[in-house]
Amino acid sequence: MSETETATDDTPERPEMHVSFEFFPPKSDKMEATLWQAIEKLAPLEPRFVSVTYGAGGSTRERTHATVARIVRETNLTPAAHLTCVDATREEVDQVARDYLAAGVRHIVALRGDPIAGIGTSYRAHPGGYAYSSDLVAALKKIADFEISVSAYAERHPESPDWQTDIDMLKRKVDAGATRAITQFFFNNDLFEAYVERVRAAGIFIPIVPGVIPIHNFTQISKFAGMCGASMPQALVERFEGLEHDPETHKLVAAAVAAEQVDDLVSRGVTDFHFYTLNRADLVFAICHMLGIRPHMETVAA
Template sequence: MSVNTRPATIAQLLEASDRPLFSFEFFPPRDAEAEQTLWRTVRELEPLGPDFISVTYGASGSTRDRTIRSTERISRDTSLRTMAHLTCVGQSAAQVRHTVGAYAAAGVHHVLAIRGDPPGGPTAPWQQHPEGLANATELVELVASLGDFCIGVAAFPDLHPDRRDAELDARILVAKAAAGASFAITQLFFDPQAWLRLVERVRARGCDLPIIPGIQPVTNLRQIERFAELSGADLPRRVTDRLNAAGDNPDAVRAVGIDIATELCEDLLSLGAPGLHLYTLNRSRASREIFARLH
């Protein structure tokens, strides 16, 4: 009798766990030095026992090979459940299939399927590849058709920058669930009520898709302003006022930023968030501090 020894999927963990999941996001390194930094960060965070980690995928597939290599190495050389991002920007359906096949060959069976940003940025006009896919829903359908993958998708508490339409965002998220997605991870945001409103809109459509908040620790005001601008996230005055009050002292700014992120996490957990996904920027210190405060 054969026994399935594959570890539980993220979807299975979300369904069975009696506690919120905890996870981290990395981006693929650009060079050997950056790879050493990434690997050091992975090793520093691994002892925390995250439920999974994810590795991003650059615009227009610009980091595809590096994403494949990074996810393969993490999956092979650590105990971490690994998820690879996948976009359909600037790629034919055949190229997407090839990438999915490479993930499977690397032993990676979790995919975060996102449309991805156009080359001009999140607010630039979307241009579908002539032989490609139109949107993330089609990408989910394709990945689901190619094998036994656990598929995640993106969600937007502060509205998708293209649409700025809360009801349309909810309808699209429900469509992605119907296409085969098992969970969603949000873009960065700072208002816990924005996450709750998104969840309620999705639930009102009869969809119980788990929506995991994505958390960006703030350690640099200019940087977070740029991230918020790119993602369309609302950066509340109460956040910037607290950071500005810390003055020009980087350590003070960083300490306030960790406070803000921890408070957001605590609020979200009290509202019933199924997990927390921290964007590490390939550094471990902020994530370790937040994890310690929450545990």
């Protein structure tokens, strides 16, 4: 090679990755400390937003609002507050939205919500409330120009009788003003890819962001999966067999499983990820590092 020649790298440049994180409001001082340790660890990664969940029937309403308000006050993070239709009148739901607006929140994750008696029981709309999340989305848009994320299901919502019903429901939410859909967690990337193809074929073109949950505790996540209709591939089950009393090896396997899933999604063209953190930062931080998302220390706090 002559002095004037330069080497070329034919490796395609990796697209820019974006992440968001989900937390749940703490029930005790100890859980509050754990939550904020996670927030402080993940904040320097500059997520697009961080969402805070909202219990069935508004059972965590005050704690959710307090957590969101503290995020607004003490960090540079963009909060997205969850809001559901369950066990509340339209006026009550609207007031919560206005309270969020007053606290500086401009992004809401609008959900129908699980039946107040728990997943697996029949859903009944409150007589004076919003019946569906599409109704909630439309109402929120009348209150303010919120950015609105909604739910999606790579394996179909457990209550949807068929795919047409499921996709029609998503389209109603988009037509009402939703700007992003975040999926329930899943472990089979083929199912997510097939879902996105169905959505696009139906003429829906908002971002469909995969929800990813690191398996901190296999027993716990298996229970969650069973309740929300997310399948657990047998090969995945086998990888965690015998690790019930070996937390160190369990953590290593969990990191490998999550990294493999995310890397495969990237190879399929995915650039946005939503992580269900369960208020723990370690595995999520490691996966983000693998994606090339590194801390910007000056952005930790306001």
